[in-house]
Amino acid sequence: MGWAPASAMIPGLALLWAAVLGGAAPSPPRLRLSFQELQARHGLRTFRLARTCCYEALLVDEERGRLFVGAENHVASLSLDNISKRAKKLTWLAPVEWREECNWAGKDIAIECMNFVKMLHMYNRTHLLACGTGAFHPICAFVEVGQGLEEPVLRLDLRSLEDGKGKSPYDPKHQAASVLVGEELYSGVAADLMGRDFTIFRSLGHRPSLRTEPHDSRWLNEPKFVKVFWIPESENPDDDKIYFFFRELAVEAAPALGRLSVSRVGQICRNDVGGQRSLVNKWTTFLKARLVCSVPGLEGDTHFDQLQDVFLLPTRDRRSPLLYAVFTTSSGVFQGSAVCVYSMNDVRRAFLGPFAHKEGPTHQWVSYQGRVPYPRPGMCPSKTFGTFSSTKDFPDDVIQFARNHPLMYNPVLPMAGRPLFLQVGAEYTFTQIAADRVAAADGQYDVLFIGTDAGTVLKVISVPKGGRPIGLLLEELHVFEDSAAITSMQISSKRHQLYVASRSAVAQIALHRxxxxxxxxxxxxxxxxxxxxxxxxxxxxxxxxxxxxxxxxxxxxxxxxxxCSGDSSRPALLERKVFGVEGGSTFLECEPRSLQARVEWTFQREGEAPRTLVPAEDRAERTAQGLLLRGLRRGDSGVYLCSAVEQGFSQPLRRLSLHVLSSAQAEQLARAEEAVPAASPGPKLWYRDFLQLVEPGGGGASSLRMCRSPPAQRPPPPAPRKKGRNRRTHSPEPRAERWPRSASHW
Known part of the structure; x- marks a missing residue:
């Protein structure tokens, strides 16, 4: 079927790792902000309930100005403007007998036998539909939330409890996905206690419930459901389809390759009512296709095969939204994550292509070349494409073909044929994605917010380059102090806010800083x-x-x-005087705001006009925080200019004037210092003597820094900072001095 998993091509993958994916460090963000800095300066707000975990379900209600949250034993209603204020909560516990039954089944009564609220949908103008695990006894209920912006209402309607089987998973560790269309719920879920009967299920509403064929690996093979969307097909509502995104074990993989995971997009018609004699109360329009996110290479494609999340971004044509999806890899060779973008036209084209076919257990999967019955399997019964008014009217050969050929032969490829953005070798993987379309002076841009398993959010912008879009990493935001994995994200475009959930809390942060x-x-x-x-x-x-x-x-x-050529708003250049001792070391501190900038050091000797680049040699060690000069010489005295070079633009950051003292001057300074009692009030005499020694007339004391320690007493050079979750942060304000103010630093 024209594909090979990355894990099946170890030699080729090793080459790709070095050549295509780049064995170098992952792309750094331009700006990295810590949890503490986001709280103190950028309005990060958090919400958590006592002795409660697992905030998995988020629902933004712009009309009421509320954020609804589903968690362990609770549903909460928070203000979209400030989730820390005007919060309301209701407690929704599983009955005691259900918890005891759960415990008898071998589950942990204190951890697993709770009601984990997994699903929230706006049902009508006054109520939500909420579903939870119910201590391995799935249950749904309607929650009254009121009609407007008046005092928030949050009330559980105990008279409207519904069986949650086929709607919510039994096990809190299992994923489920659903969408509410009208009064009908379409869900992908494990519908049994053991987590083996996976189904795409339609429930509620007035029509009969439908599901996929049970225990048929051709239809679903141990799937993990990710997202479900209702997407119109035409102006005729009879053509509307529901699209399911999931990953599963590949039935089409060669047995020698073992259990290989692939990502899928599946479709069903909304007006499907099942067959008349075959596939009774089963879907007759279910089809699925492979969703590919890979990097092309000479030795084969490198696949990101583990779909994690999908975000549907509407466009002017409601029938053609963009689909932003995040993937990870199951490869044991490297760790990586990617974002791929898909168009609905490409998805529909795959479902109109050839069907995958296999004659027998020993045969290969091929493109079906026989006659395809009419109406084509997967088509919705409507006047747009035929004369059939119901799936019960479909001929038997159509139903039989649909039962035996749910898989399409052609995959769905990403736009531009490759990922928009990827990170390889990072100490995190992508878990969630949300997108916002933003109007700028030179056009519209899609801004992506990518959640990770390290409690961070990456802000990425899609920009055109070389005829195709690429992703630029703008910010890395540490929104959770405990680095808990992000489980859900929602955007309020009206309020320019992002809402993020993890196991431990819910966070709110502005889309821009x-x-x-x-x-x-x-x-x-x-x-x-x-x-x-x-x-x-x-x-x-x-x-x-x-x-x-x-x-x-x-x-x-x-x-x-x-x-900015005529702009005079540039802040005054920071200037410092630095002193060192001949034969010793000194550190010239300069740290650009942008992690994507390259630091360039130039040097001008005293009394000389031309400025030259500081040579790369053993005596001059460049670090992320500045320039370390070892083995100082008298000729090193002069003015050092630190500039940040980014996008070919050079911006001076700091001017440092270095004075290198002889050993005799340093000894004279030491004797002057020892002659002054430690408890003497007022300015010390040795300080004034030193000013007269190196700069007759004094002055500039507030900017004075001196390094005169003998080698044995000098502080060690700054160690390179380790990559990891607790990384250095960048502040938008002038940095506070980091180096210790000992006898060597003033």
Missing amino acids: CAAHGRACAECCLARDPYCAWDGAACTRFQPSAKRRFRRQDIRNGDPSTL
Whole structure:
């Protein structure tokens, strides 16, 4: 079927790892913000309930201004403006007898035998539909939430309890996915206690319940359901289809390759009512196709085969949304995650292509070349494509073909044929995704928010480059202090807020932090954040309706050379005087705001006009925090300029004037220091003597820094910082001094 899993091509994959995926470190974000910094400066808010975990279900209700949350034994209603205020909660426990029965079945009564709320849907203008595990006894109920913005209502209607089988999983560890269309619930779930009967199920409403063929691996083979969407097919509602996204074991894989996982998209017609004589109360329009996210290579494709989440981004044509999906890999060779984008036209094209066919156990899967019955299996009964008004009217050969050929031969490939964004070798994997379409000065851009298993959110923008879109990593936000994996994400486009759930809490953060990009036009432009623009005085929220005259923004290229050429808003250059001792070491500190900038050091000797690059040699060690100079010489005295180079644009950050003292001057300084009692009040005499020694007339004391320790007493050079979850953060404000103020640092 034209595919081979990455784990089946170890030699080729090793080459791809080095050549295509890049054995180097993962892409750094331009800005990295810690949990503490987000709380203190950027409005991060959190919500958690006492002795409660597993905040998995999030539902944004823009009309009421509420965020509904499903968790262990609880449903909560939070304010979209501030989830920490006006919170309401209701407790929804499993009955005692259910918990005892769960415990008798061998489950942990304190951990597993609870009611984990897995699903929340807006049912009508006044009620939610909520479903939970019910201590391995799935249950659903309607929750009254009121009609408007008045005092929030949150009340469980105990008279409307529903059997949750086929709607919610039994086991809290199992995934389920569902969508409510009208009064009908379409769900993908394990429908039995043992977690073996996987089904795509329609329930509620007035029509008969339908499901997939049970225990038939051709239909579903140990699937893990991810998302479900209702997507119109035409102007005729009879053509509407429900699309399921899941991963499962590949029935089409060669037996020698073992149990291989693949990602799928499945479809069913909304007006399917099952067959008349065959497939009674079963889907007659179910089809599925492989969803591919891979990097092409000479030795074969490198597949990201584990679908984790899908986000449907509407476009002007409601029939053709974009599908943003995040994948990980099951390969034992490398760890990686990717984002692939799919068009609905490509999905529909795969379902109109050839069917996959296999003659017998020893035969290969091939493209079916025989006669396909009419109406074509997978087509909805409607006047758009035929004369059949119901699936019960389909001929028997159509039903039999549908039963035996649910799999399509052609896969669904991503737009541009490769991932939009990937991270390989990072210490996290992608778990969730949400997207927002943003209007900027030079067009519309899709901004992606990617949740990880390390409690971080990556902010990525899709920009065109070389005829295809690529993803640029703008920010890495540590939204959870305990680094808990992100389990759900929702966006409020009206309020420009992102809501994130994990096992431990719910977090709220703005979609943009314009002030964090810097206080200069060039910094704002280089950030390439479509939410932000330079207004002539600061980096602020971009308003498409505002006057264009004062807005400076270049998302496509991020080139400040033209936009900011006449701008005089650049902050004053930080200047420091640094002193060192001949033969010793000194550290010139300079750390750019952007992690994607390259630091360039230039040097100008005293009394000389030309400025030269500091040579790369053993005596000059470049670190992430600055330049360490060893074995100082008198000729090292001069002015060192630190500049950040990004997108070809150079921006000076700090000017450091280094004075290298002789050993005799250092000894004279030491004797002057020892002559002054430690408890002497007022400024110390040795300090004034030193100023007269190196700079007659004094002055500049507030910016003075001196290194004169003998080698044995000098502090060690700063160690390279380890990569990991507790990484260095970047502050939008001037940095506080990090180095110890000992006798060597003033």
